[in-house]
Amino acid sequence: MSFREKIVWVTFVVILLAFGIYFAEIAHKLITGHRDGISPPALFAVLVVIVLIAAGSPQDAKAAKDERDRFIALKSTRPAFFVLLAGTFLSIGTMHLGASVWQLANCVLLSIWIAELTRLGTQIYYYRAPV
Secondary structure: OOHHHHHHHHHHHHHHHHHHHHHHHHHHHHHHOOOOOOOOOOOHHHHHHHHHHHHHOHHHHHOOOOHHHHHHHHHHHHHHHHHHHHHHHHHHHHHHOOOOHHHHHHHHHHHHHHHHHHHHHHHHHHHHOOO
């Protein structure tokens, strides 16, 4: 497994867990009707883990992306864009259903989260796909 693929895997898992916990808490608060403070997810964990992986292999961390890495990053952006576009329009639709600004903001954040997971998941797929 290449260094870049390790970074994508770690980022995918940490973002999935951090925002998964956040959105589970949001859903719980919406269902129960409690609006007391919502704790933010620990997104800096992504950076900490990436730094730890980079510290383990500093030569790989400083290496420039090769053609395959750039191609995978470029090719994985397209499906994520369409997911983000659909999620954004659905989020705008919540305004017509009477959603508050707080709910709209969280719908947009959910769209961004799903699009990012799509991008990272597609990168993982292309790293694993036979050449």
